[in-house]
Amino acid sequence: MSLLRVRRRFWRQIAVGVSVEAAAGAAGVSLTAAKKWYRQAGGMSPISLAEPSGRYLSLAEREEIAVGIAAGHTDAQIARRLDRHRSTVGRERRRNAQRRHEQTAGRRAGCYRAVLAQAKAEARARRPKPAKLGGHTPGSARLREWVQAGLNQRWSPEQISRRARTEFADEPEMWVSHETIYQSIYVQGRGALRRELAACLRTGRAIRRPRRRAAARRSRARIPDMVNISERPAEAADRAVPGHWEGDLIIGKDGASAIGTLVERTTRYTMLLHLPDRHGAEAVRDAILAVLPTLPAHLRRSLTWDQGMEMAEHRTLSDRLNAQLTDQLDGRLDPKLEVFFCDPHSPWQRGTNENTNGLLRQYFPKGTDLSTHTAEHLAAVAAELNGRPRKTLDWATPAEALTAALASPPEPDQPTGVATTA
Secondary structure, three states: OOHHHHHHHHHHHHHOOOOHHHHHHHHOOOHHHHHHHHHHHOOOOOOOOOOOOOOOOOHHHHHHHHHHHHOOOOHHHHHHHHOOOHHHHHHHHHHHOOOHHHOOOOOOOOOOOHHHHHHHHHHHHOOOOOOHHHOOOHHHHHHHHHHHHHHHOOOOHHHHHHHHHHHOOOOHHHOOOHHHHHHHHHOOOOOOOOHHHHHHOOOOOOOOOOHHHHHHHHHHHHOOOOEEHHHOOHHHHOOOOOOEEEEEEEEOHHHOOEEEEEEEOOOOOEEEEOOOOOOOHHHHHHHHHHHHHHOOHHHOOEEEEOOOHHHOOHHHHHHHHHHHHHHHOOOOOOOOOEEEEOOOOOHHHHHHHHHHHHHHOOOOOOOOOHHHOOHHHHHHHHHHHHOOOEHHHOOEOHHHHHHHHHHOOOOOOOOOOOOOOO
């Protein structure tokens, strides 16, 4: 039985509440070794307690590979006998064959031994892994000094990694990946390299910038004058006051067509935007301008959207709506309908709209051409959806809820639009 299986049996006993002494006896390991494992791991298993899945080669399979190699069989022949893909066998031979520095007298280069291959695989699977540049052995210190010398020469981590394999072709202990170098500089707890060496990197950054966050920054930069959802009035969040809308696009096949959706947060009333030809910023702006002015002032307070480029004309949209509203009110109030934008990758901030879009997929399945639907058909679908009883409305319909909101205009001392921000 391999050491990994013995340790797994020991930690399984610990996991069910057995004492260290009893767990050591069940696993067949000495009490001294068991106490050492328990003390070093802090009482928590450092390895997975699940049995290895068929995804990984077993010792028996590695023995079959060794026999096949000795018999001169190809990777494909060995793989058929094991019911594995031939690339699995080929990768196993490349990763776990004996290297020149591991050879002893009489063993040729690249020979494969099942026991040694199993030991290598178990060593690679062991967690947590020691930092290669953080060791205290002479070899680790030598590698660390060589990497630091390369960084001081303004070499990139990838250049250092590639050069190491050339200069130390017969010394694998001097090989290091560029990701290991980056982590030794950036990651706290793996700081084997001096932090000031980050200045030697071409970016000059002392911390790693996540790609997703960088993409989000680029997305925000493309839409000018965005106002974040965190600045949306509190009355929109608790749904106590109607007039706060959420919007999005339902995209058709290959992104070539779309239907716009507007949902009122309090009543769940839905309006669909007809976008037959295109769904860019100007088309979406004009479609919204065609429907929102049909509502009274107190029912168009704010609009929340994601950071899609179809809302790049949000400032023009807001200005035109507010100009129309000011004309309707003869300048008696200074209303302001603001467009707010959600955080990147945060669809739950428009939960009402996301839920409604899911309901609409019953009428407009994914992967279909949405440009074939006429404005009349969209109006019929919206009417059917607005006539559906909703549990969240105590089984009233969105149409009934909107009718009640229309019959209850705000008090004279209440503003009809969203208050302007400071």
